[in-house]
Amino acid sequence: MSKPxxxxxxxxxxxxxxxxxxxxQSKAFSGASTRFGAAPNTQACAVDLALPGTLPVLNRGAxxxxxxxxLAVGATVAPLSIFARKNYFYxxxxxxxxxxxxxxxVVQGGEVEFYVGEARHVVHLTRAHLEEDAGKxxxxxxHGLTGIDLNRAGTPLLEIVTEPDMRSSAEAAAYAKALHxxxxxxxxxxxxxxxxxxxxxxxxxxRRPGAxxxxxxxxxxxxxxxFLQQAIDFEVQWQIDLIEDGGSVQxxxxxxxxxxxxxxxxxxxxxxxxYRYFPDPDLPPLVIAxxxxxxxxxxxxxxxxxxxxxxxxxxGLPAYDATxxxQSKAFxxxxxxxxxxxxxxxLAANWLMGEVSRRLNAEDKSIDASPVSAAQLxxxxxxxxxxxxxxNGARQVFEALWSGAGSEVDAVIEARGLRQMSDTGExxxxxxxxxxxxxxxVEEFRAGKEKAFNALVGQAMKASKGKANPAQVNELLxxxxxx
Ligand code: ADP
Ligand code: MG
Numbered sequence: 001m002s003k004p005x006x007x008x009x010x011x012x013x014x015x016x017x018x019x020x021x022x023x024x025q026s027k028a029f030s031g032a033s034t035r036f037g038a039a040p041n042t043q044a045c046a047v048d049l050a051l052p053g054t055l056p057v058l059n060r061g062a063x064x065x066x067x068x069x070x071l072a073v074g075a076t077v078a079p080l081s082i083f084a085r086k087n088y089f090y091x092x093x094x095x096x097x098x099x100x101x102x103x104x105x106v107v108q109g110g111e112v113e114f115y116v117g118e119a120r121h122v123v124h125l126t127r128a129h130l131e132e133d134a135g136k137x138x139x140x141x142x143h144g145l146t147g148i149d150l151n152r153a154g155t156p157l158l159e160i161v162t163e164p165d166m167r168s169s170a171e172a173a174a175y176a177k178a179l180h181x182x183x184x185x186x187x188x189x190x191x192x193x194x195x196x197x198x199x200x201x202x203x204x205x206x207r208r209p210g211a212x213x214x215x216x217x218x219x220x221x222x223x224x225x226x227f228l229q230q231a232i233d234f235e236v237q238w239q240i241d242l243i244e245d246g247g248s249v250q251x252x253x254x255x256x257x258x259x260x261x262x263x264x265x266x267x268x269x270x271x272x273x274x275y276r277y278f279p280d281p282d283l284p285p286l287v288i289a290x291x292x293x294x295x296x297x298x299x300x301x302x303x304x305x306x307x308x309x310x311x312x313x314x315x316g317l318p319a320y321d322a323t324x325x326x327q328s329k330a331f332x333x334x335x336x337x338x339x340x341x342x343x344x345x346x347l348a349a350n351w352l353m354g355e356v357s358r359r360l361n362a363e364d365k366s367i368d369a370s371p372v373s374a375a376q377l378x379x380x381x382x383x384x385x386x387x388x389x390x391x392n393g394a395r396q397v398f399e400a401l402w403s404g405a406g407s408e409v410d411a412v413i414e415a416r417g418l419r420q421m422s423d424t425g426e427x428x429x430x431x432x433x434x435x436x437x438x439x440x441x442v443e444e445f446r447a448g449k450e451k452a453f454n455a456l457v458g459q460a461m462k463a464s465k466g467k468a469n470p471a472q473v474n475e476l477l478x479x480x481x482x483x
Pocket of ligand 1: 013014015016017161163164203213216218
């Protein structure tokens with residue numbers, strides 16, 4: 001890990017708390033549906049409304065997903081964990097407390113590995129605990145009144161807490177992306193950030209290098225990687241300004257406003273003791289038998305890291321390429337299908353990191369939505385490596401496939417006249433003509449000017465209207481000039 005850059009002489013310290021909504025059909029402690037977007041209060045049952053006499057019943061599927069996560073990050077899955085009540089008053093929390101886990105969470109420790117550019121980073125996890133979400137206050141369209149929608153109340157969340165390990169906003173964003181990719185890969189969260197299924201709180205402080213940790217402020221509810229990075233960048237400058245002006249940072253909870261790019265204090269931060277946590281008497285301790293963990297282990301998909309290592313081993317990919325190819329399960333599958341079909345794994349990785357990613361990013365698409373299939377990409381790569389088309393021609397074929405102007409690689413090559421001249425007789429004639437017409441360059445080359453050779457290659461390419469295979473032109477020229 002490289003030394004983090006200082007900002008105006010300060011080191012940035014970041015710890016993230018991420019809420020991943022678990023993809024169960026029903027809620028954490030009731031049978032109501034978790035489906036997004038229903039009419040307000042149509043998916044809130046008596047338990048979610050906190051009607052007297054109701055009792056919570058834990059959703060096994062939520063626990064199962066927590067176990068999957070724990071195994072994936074190399075954490076300890078606690079054989080016994082405790083649900084606690086976190087007490088606070090808010091209109092969208094009818095019970096007056098949130099069921100969470102406090103002293104004994106279900107997942108303890110673990111780590112997440114990711115890259116910032118080509119540098120490998122590891123962030124340690126403190127814990128991941130199960131809890132329920134609150135409802136929503138709706139401030140729009142109610143004639144100045146606030147509405148309460150309890151559809152979200154009781155939705156299962158896994159709150160994933162890191163150690164204060166990150167040292168830049170870029171690192172925090174890269175961690176969040178890697179974590180997002182992981183929970184989607186594990187099929188425990190749908191990852192939909194617009195719908196709030198994955199949201200981060202960023203704890204940020206600054207310090208002089210070597211000094212103890214500074215006081216942190218917590219930026220709540222960041223639901224995009226871009227906002228996460230922007231919010232931290234703003235917050236860091238704000239804290240440094242304050243300290244440089246002789247002030248000191250007060251622990252606080254702040255909100256980020258995407259419209260202004262600024263963070264703003266919401267409330268001074270509660271300490272844990274303000275919540276009066278205590279074990280929930282309505283819920284017995286959560287006991288997870290070793291057999292359950294073993295079963296989940298047996299059902300785990302191949303994880304990104306293992307898949308990346310396999311890609312290095314089986315296909316000879318460099319470590320960086322292997323990480324890029326395993327950015328999602330779908331991406332890994334696409335790479336593998338392409339590599340197998342064309343037998344050129346490195347070229348497949350290059351195309352996927354280059355042209356394919358460029359177009360996917362530009363159109364904000366994921367690999368599942370690529371208009372060019374793995375079979376088509378493999379066919380295209382095949383035609384580059386057998387010399388039928390040049391790289392430039394290949395880019396044109398790719399564009400045609402992407403835009404739907406063509407669907408069959410060879411047909412596109414023929415229709416657009418992109419086939420490289422590979423007939424040596426024809427090429428030989430062109431090279432002879434070029435040599436005859438450029439006596440000066442030939443002379444210069446013989447006198448030792450390497451540049452003159454390139455000029456001759458250029459002339460031959462031009463004479464072939466770009467259809468000659470440059471490698472063949474080179475070879476022919478060398479032979480004829482040397483002879
Ligand atoms: P809470 O927010 O629940 O009061 P914690 O003390 O558990 O919580 O810390 C929450 C997060 O704050 C963790 O991700 C932790 O790494 C991070 N954190 C703790 N101290 C600092 C600090 N000085 N600077 C930045 N982040 C910090
Ligand atoms: Mg917190």
